Amino acid sequence: MFAPYLSILVTLVFSIILASILLILARWVGWRSSNSVKSLPFECGNLPSGEAQKVQFSVKFYMTALLFLIFDMETLFVLLWAAAFQRLMELGLGALVFWEMMFFIGVLIAGYIYVWRRGGFEWN
Amino acid sequence: MDLFDLITSIIKGLAFPLIPLTLVPVIVLFERKIIGWVQERPGPNRVGPWGVVQAVADAAKLIFKEDLRPAGAIAFLHTLAPALTIVTTFLTLSVVPFGPKLSFEFDGVMRTVSMSVLDLNLGLVFFLSITSISIYGIILAGWSSNNKYSLLGGLRSSAQMVSYEINLSFTLACVLILAGSFDVYDIVEAQQGGFLNWFIWRQPLAFLLFFIAQIAETNRLPFDLPEGESELTGGFHTEYSGMKFAMFFMAEYISMFVMAALVSVLFLGGFQGPVALPVSEWIGGPAWLTQALNALIGLFWLIAKIAGQIFFMIWMRATLPRLRYDQLMSLGWKVMFELATINLIYTAAVQLMFGSNPMPLFTIPFLGTISVQWIVLFALGAGVIAGVELLTQAYRRRTLNAC
Numbered sequence: 001m002f003a004p005y006l007s008i009l010v011t012l013v014f015s016i017i018l019a020s021i022l023l024i025l026a027r028w029v030g031w032r033s034s035n036s037v038k039s040l041p042f043e044c045g046n047l048p049s050g051e052a053q054k055v056q057f058s059v060k061f062y063m064t065a066l067l068f069l070i071f072d073m074e075t076l077f078v079l080l081w082a083a084a085f086q087r088l089m090e091l092g093l094g095a096l097v098f099w100e101m102m103f104f105i106g107v108l109i110a111g112y113i114y115v116w117r118r119g120g121f122e123w124n
Numbered sequence: 125m126d127l128f129d130l131i132t133s134i135i136k137g138l139a140f141p142l143i144p145l146t147l148v149p150v151i152v153l154f155e156r157k158i159i160g161w162v163q164e165r166p167g168p169n170r171v172g173p174w175g176v177v178q179a180v181a182d183a184a185k186l187i188f189k190e191d192l193r194p195a196g197a198i199a200f201l202h203t204l205a206p207a208l209t210i211v212t213t214f215l216t217l218s219v220v221p222f223g224p225k226l227s228f229e230f231d232g233v234m235r236t237v238s239m240s241v242l243d244l245n246l247g248l249v250f251f252l253s254i255t256s257i258s259i260y261g262i263i264l265a266g267w268s269s270n271n272k273y274s275l276l277g278g279l280r281s282s283a284q285m286v287s288y289e290i291n292l293s294f295t296l297a298c299v300l301i302l303a304g305s306f307d308v309y310d311i312v313e314a315q316q317g318g319f320l321n322w323f324i325w326r327q328p329l330a331f332l333l334f335f336i337a338q339i340a341e342t343n344r345l346p347f348d349l350p351e352g353e354s355e356l357t358g359g360f361h362t363e364y365s366g367m368k369f370a371m372f373f374m375a376e377y378i379s380m381f382v383m384a385a386l387v388s389v390l391f392l393g394g395f396q397g398p399v400a401l402p403v404s405e406w407i408g409g410p411a412w413l414t415q416a417l418n419a420l421i422g423l424f425w426l427i428a429k430i431a432g433q434i435f436f437m438i439w440m441r442a443t444l445p446r447l448r449y450d451q452l453m454s455l456g457w458k459v460m461f462e463l464a465t466i467n468l469i470y471t472a473a474v475q476l477m478f479g480s481n482p483m484p485l486f487t488i489p490f491l492g493t494i495s496v497q498w499i500v501l502f503a504l505g506a507g508v509i510a511g512v513e514l515l516t517q518a519y520r521r522r523t524l525n526a527c
Contacts, residue, residue, distance in 0.1 A: 003129040008218050008242045010137025015214035019207035019371065026191040026367030033190070041194040041271040042362055048271075051196060055272055061279050064453075068286035072256075075293040078468070079249065079306075082297035085475065086304035098476050105465060112461070121457040123450035 149179030209261030223422030277359025395422030
């Protein structure tokens with residue numbers, strides 16, 4: 001039952017070992033010297049102002065993440081429908097399934113138009 | 125699970141990731157050479173004849189570089205991010221079929237082995253999910269570096285990748301309707317019998333959208349906003365040096381390879397040649413020889429298609445200027461999403477009306493449905509070219525008047 005997944009496990013272990021070797025090389029082979037000025041984060045030569053992790057960034061990125069979540073969930077449904085479409089057509093359910101998906105995409109498009117009109121896709 | 129599964133799994137899991145890993149230096153050398161030629165300079169030509177050892181020399185240099193970590197960086201995440209990126213890139217490789225399935229006799233039973241790491245009937249869903257995880261590597265790298273440029277680069281990169289992933293999935297759905305399966309082998313099989321059966325002819329728009337979306341997914345030019353040197357100094361890998369930077373670099377080139385392989389599988393017939401030639405039958409010989417020959421021919425065609433696409437990507441990098449960020453996001457959400465949705469509805473409607481697949485070649489419905497797509501594509505191309513031309517003319521007139 002798990003036989004198909006064994007090879008992906010081998011690849012996973014292989015890539016983790018490779019990544020660890022590279023990280024160990026980076027840690028132990030390279031020249032190391034440090035002082036307080038050298039280890040400052042790069043900010044075009046100026047002293048960095050404040051912590052980067054406390055910077056407030058645009059709320060648009062949250063919006064994009066939310067939109068992605070919504071559309072990606074719908075994408076999964078569309079993908080499964082697309083893969084099963086021919087088999088459903090053979091069963092004589094083609095028209096029904098097609099119009100169901102048109103209704104679903106219609107709802108999606110309605111939401112899409114709403115987001116567009118509210119300026120969800122505007123970046124400036 | 126028996127001994128056969130164990131042996132083949134270990135061989136597959138180790139051998140296939142090595143193909144792109146060994147090709148990375150070759151791709152890097154070709155990229156630098158081609159960009160050199162485009163810009164009328166020789167490119168790397170000092171290390172070894174024709175610069176062939178340049179990539180190896182670069183790798184050796186990067187190993188001996190100092191591994192910097194800025195003050196205030198989150199040490200664990202800063203180390204984890206490149207590892208996560210490279211591991212997920214290797215996992216996306218697992219769906220690519222490198223050749224036709226092989227069959228062996230083991231313990232008196234015939235067993236088949238696929239030439240991809242993962243032989244799963246939900247292969248493409250696995251691919252999409254792993255692609256989503258690979259965004260974490262970049263956003264963690266950006267956030268843990270304690271650098272504002274890195275943070276902005278990581279945020280931009282993740283926003284861009286999620287936006288184009290939706291287009292990727294929607295165009296993928298068009299191919300799934302034609303092939304009727306998530307299994308990459310079924311998709312390749314649906315394109316059997318010469319290059320006229322490749323899905324690029326039936327889905328030119330989907331091919332174009334998928335190609336653009338995959339370039340945006342791999343953060344290549346003209347979509348390399350996350351690394352835009354002129355504004356973000358290096359994006360999410362500003363604070364990475366030495367081997368950790370090399371890991372991001374390797375991951376980018378491996379993901380280029382994987383994406384090109386996926387485009388080949390979905391639209392260009394995968395490991396099949398442009399003309400179905402029974403080469404192995406001409407040579408004859410025992411069954412294992414035929415199989416080995418078929419596998420090698422399949423590998424050759426897949427690598428040839430990947431090489432062609434990678435050349436095209438490098439050419440684009442050498443030719444096109446970088447987009448502005450708002451242009452990038454509106455291209456993804458406003459233009460490509462609409463086109464992908466329309467194409468999906470169109471494909472499903474054609475499939476519903478004209479039924480059977482594969483559609484017989486050169487019949488009225490076949491030519492009709494295909495010509496509609498090509499006309500739309502040419503109209504779009506002509507519109508874009510005319511728009512650019514008008515804009516440049518207006519710009520020239522204005523600058524001339526200003527003089």
